[in-house]
Amino acid sequence: MSLRVFFSIIALLLMIVTRGQVPQNKTADYIKSAGFVRGNQSTFPHFKLGESFTLEFDDLYADEGNYYYRVIAYNYDWSPSDLRKIEYVTGMDNQRIRTYENSFNTLQDYTHYSLTLPNTQYSITKSGNYTLEIYDDNNEVVIRRKFVLYEDAINVPIQVKRTRNLEFYDTKQRLEFTVPLGDVEYQNPLKNIRVAIFQNGRWDTFLKDITPQYTVATDLVYKYDAETQFWGDNQYLNFDNSDIRQVNNMIGATNVTNGIYNTYLHINDSRRDKTYTYFPDLNGHFYPRTINKFKKVAIEGEYSWVYFTYSPPLDMPVGSDYYVTGMFNDYELTATNKLELNDETGLYEKAILIKQGFTNFKYTVTVNGKVAPEWNADGNFAFTTNTYQVIVYYRGTLDRYDRAIGYGFVNAQDITY
Structure with a gap:
């Protein structure tokens, strides 16, 4: 067996092994300040479909290196989507990031890059879960960021409340929310509609696979205690x-x-x-x-x-x-x-x-x-002013991907009993 064939087999096996894995965010050591931004400030990775969003980062090599980008679609559970690239992207992969500048009059040299989507060469046409990958001339991924594009079909009202469990009354926060389907007909909504719940937009603690507790007319109601609660944590330093x-x-x-x-x-x-x-x-x-x-x-x-x-x-x-x-x-x-x-x-x-x-x-x-959020370094408190985001997904019986059809946002400063 030739080395070329051997390495081709190894690459194929690695592709098979990693295909079923949940993608993880990544940042190369020489890349700094990488993140989605809005108004010069970092922002949570949830964007309305069709609206522009921007990723910025600094390269400490400061050599105006070539970087390219691609977007990859995923299902609700972050397994790879069956959609072909042409079905959710207008434009071609391997687009080079063309907006960059070298630092000026700084002790630490760097090159600052900025990528805004959609742009004249590239746009995403469907809602759902995605990763944005930035890679170099060697096809090495230097930045990977998960993000969600959502439709404005459903507005999710959310309330932050103290838990009913007295053991955690002073340390946890729970969410009550409703998914109002309205007059739109969704196939088997109890099964085909799913939600993801975030605290401060964080991927390491988000909740999923929670079914509605009950329905009222065409509303799906989530009034759980334990299932939709988070440790309160503390105000950020x-x-x-x-x-x-x-x-x-x-x-x-x-x-x-x-x-x-x-x-x-x-x-x-x-x-x-x-x-x-x-x-x-x-x-x-x-x-x-x-x-x-x-x-x-x-x-x-x-x-x-x-x-x-x-x-x-x-x-x-x-x-x-x-x-x-x-x-x-x-x-x-x-x-x-x-x-x-x-x-x-x-x-x-x-x-x-x-x-x-x-x-x-x-x-x-x-x-x-x-x-280990139960061991949070600065404690857990029910009155911490966290923000929460709820994203609603839908996949019809014959659909081939999970749409993100709704979004809700709330600040825990409005917590109730």
């Missing part, structure tokens, strides 16, 4: 280094070493055993900005090593690890974002390269490698 040299209530010191800025945050003590305190946050978003309003932050924003220091609770289970997460790094649980124990101080520390601006972040806990 933040820092603002829009003035890259300035200290403030979150930043204790700044300097420049080895030709790059350094931002040292104050120590974050766990808030799990403290009383809940409300303060406004952006529910995980990041907002690159500078104090000079005349600067174009996309290419004139500085990068800084941000030094995080965390003091966890003493009663954490064996196998606990801590990560700095937020939309600035897509909540990725990678070595780049993992805190390391300082044996001398007993504190957990990490330096992460982040673009200057206003950044929400949190400390995510994993136990034995799995996200």
Whole structure:
């Protein structure tokens, strides 16, 4: 057997093995600030079909490298769709990203890229689940982001309520919502209509495969307790280094070493055993900005090593690890974002390269490698002002894909009993 045939067989086997796997978001180490944006601020990955949305990122190689994009369709359960590309895309794959600029007058060089869809060369014609892949000349994927395009056929009213389970009365939030079908006829809606529920747009905690509790006329009603509840978590922490040299209530010191800025945050003590305190946050978003309003932050924003220091609770289970997460790094649980124990101080520390601006972040806990929201580093509180999103999917008996036909949004600041 020739090597060419051997490697062809290996590639085919890998394709078969990975075809049934749920796609995972991905970011190469030299790519920073990658995310969907709206109004210069990160945004949740849910967009109305036909409306434009933008992905932006910075390449620290700063060599104006060639990057290309493609969109791949998936079913409700994130298995690959049976649709052919021509059935959901107008345009051709292998389109090169043509909007990019080099950084200007910054210590850290980078090339800033921006891709807006739809555009004159490429558009998506059907609602549903998708991934957007950015890849290089070697067909190596450097960014993968899941997103949902939804139709405006159904508006989902949602209420955030405290759980009826007294054990979790102060620590969990639950959702009650209705899917109003109206006069439109849907085939076997109890089976063919499904929902996905998100807390702050996060993929690592979203809920699915929840059937309606009951129906009222043509409304599907979800008034569960346990099935539609989330741990409350706590308000996001933040820092603002829009003035890259300035200290403030979150930043204790700044300097420049080895030709790059350094931002040292104050120590974050766990808030799990403290009383809940409300303060406004952006529910995980990041907002690159500078104090000079005349600067174009996309290419004139500085990068800084941000030094995080965390003091966890003493009663954490064996196998606990801590990560700095937020939309600035897509909540990725990678070595780049993992805190390391300082044996001398007993504190957990990490330096992460982040673009200057206003950044929400949190400390995510994993136990034995799995996200453990019940052990949230800063506790769980019923009054945390999370946002929730509900997406409604429909697939008729003879349909070949899952449409996203409706959307709902609510902020838990309106929580009721």
